Amino acid sequence: MSVDFCKALYKAAEASICLMEYSHGLELYRGYLSRCPEIPGAWHGLAICLEATGNKSEALKAYERALELNLRQGDASSLLWGGWCAFKLGKYELAYRLFKESIEKEPNYAYSWHSLAVAAFKIGKREEGQVAMAKYRALVKEKPYERRECEGISMLMDSLKSLKNMRNIDQGIIEIAEDLLTKAITKHKGKCAQLIMNNYNRS
Numbered sequence: 001m002s003v004d005f006c007k008a009l010y011k012a013a014e015a016s017i018c019l020m021e022y023s024h025g026l027e028l029y030r031g032y033l034s035r036c037p038e039i040p041g042a043w044h045g046l047a048i049c050l051e052a053t054g055n056k057s058e059a060l061k062a063y064e065r066a067l068e069l070n071l072r073q074g075d076a077s078s079l080l081w082g083g084w085c086a087f088k089l090g091k092y093e094l095a096y097r098l099f100k101e102s103i104e105k106e107p108n109y110a111y112s113w114h115s116l117a118v119a120a121f122k123i124g125k126r127e128e129g130q131v132a133m134a135k136y137r138a139l140v141k142e143k144p145y146e147r148r149e150c151e152g153i154s155m156l157m158d159s160l161k162s163l164k165n166m167r168n169i170d171q172g173i174i175e176i177a178e179d180l181l182t183k184a185i186t187k188h189k190g191k192c193a194q195l196i197m198n199n200y201n202r203s
Helices: 003-018 022-035 040-052 056-071 076-088 092-105 110-122 126-142 148-164 171-188 193-202
Strands: none
Touching: 003 022, 003 040, 003 148, 003 171, 022 040, 022 171, 040 056, 040 076, 056 076, 076 092, 076 110, 092 110, 110 126, 148 171
16 A cells, blocks of 8 residues: 555544544554554554453553564654553553653653653652653643644544545545544534634635
């Protein structure tokens, strides 16, 4: 499959996590992994969806695979998400270490500080956890998060626009993404009305 297709499909799968629609996410991540290069984020996303839909044993296998792939890379993002895979696998000391290494590389990413706080509390480093949580709150206050639901809808709209402009695309994938978008707009239209209107006006 083309690079553009893989990017668009991955964005749709990520959107399912933002929207907490894990059954759709299972189909989209499995579709990605069957067609596109293996990347840690796809295994991590699949693990989240498997766990959320009650398949704990397969989720642990997917977390293991995602951790293995993340550990091959040394960038801040891989260390952060590798840390969460380790945390889900009960490897709390490893998670703590990976979160700290991620912060050393990218100290201004708020979620890394939140992650470090969670791991520090888990392994009994309460004082460090409190410091990390205070840093997280300060960064979020400075730069608030976009609503996850609205971010998911935006990502899904962009993904579908790209997919529909491609030739010879599996219609099943488009149907899954369209169904997810319809469900998301119905569910979150009150919170994300301006974003939805802006996107439709651009299309």
